[in-house]
Amino acid sequence: MTSPAMQRVLAPHTDERDPLELVARMLVPGGYRVPVEGRSSRPTLQPGDVAAAVALMRDPLQREAAIAVATRAERGDLFRVMARAYRAVVREVLMQRPAPLDLQAPADRWRLRLVTYDAVQDLVWPERRGSFTAQARQAKMRRTSYVEVYRCATHVLQQALDGARRDFRRRLFDQAGFPDER
Numbered sequence: 001m002t003s004p005a006m007q008r009v010l011a012p013h014t015d016e017r018d019p020l021e022l023v024a025r026m027l028v029p030g031g032y033r034v035p036v037e038g039r040s041s042r043p044t045l046q047p048g049d050v051a052a053a054v055a056l057m058r059d060p061l062q063r064e065a066a067i068a069v070a071t072r073a074e075r076g077d078l079f080r081v082m083a084r085a086y087r088a089v090v091r092e093v094l095m096q097r098p099a100p101l102d103l104q105a106p107a108d109r110w111r112l113r114l115v116t117y118d119a120v121q122d123l124v125w126p127e128r129r130g131s132f133t134a135q136a137r138q139a140k141m142r143r144t145s146y147v148e149v150y151r152c153a154t155h156v157l158q159q160a161l162d163g164a165r166r167d168f169r170r171r172l173f174d175q176a177g178f179p180d181e182r
Helices: 004-010 019-027 047-055 060-071 075-094 106-124 132-138 143-176
Strands: none
Touching (some): 047 060, 047 143, 060 075, 060 106, 060 143, 075 106, 075 143, 106 132
16 A cells, blocks of 8 residues: 555656656657547647747746756856856845955856856756755855855756746646646
């Protein structure tokens, strides 16, 4: 006898669709179709639907974060996400009291970029995450300051990713004619 939690884990299909998973599946060539009840009578999702939904996303940070996570982006694309997130991370860091970095100093602005890049990389490739001590040493920061700035950057990126999921789900399923799944 299995518990209800195990049955949910072992279930091959759930009705909850993660839009970022849909983006990733649409980018891989193959005959993937969205498994829905009565799919022969409903229009199927096409790669054009996914491309249109991504193109209609209003926030560039959300769009970049969603594409980076869905495609498991590499170095150049991670830099683009980091550049988009930089200003939002600066605002988040400036709200911290006491401020972990003095953003008037060029060295601290550079450190903020390094920490933001680490947060982006950990968002896309969580299995590659290193220890905070090693990453702080690489950025030439104290560990406590590094962790506080990293937490701010991660918060900004997670908000962008959650917003991208909601926006993408709304745009994709509204366009394709599927009922809204909330």
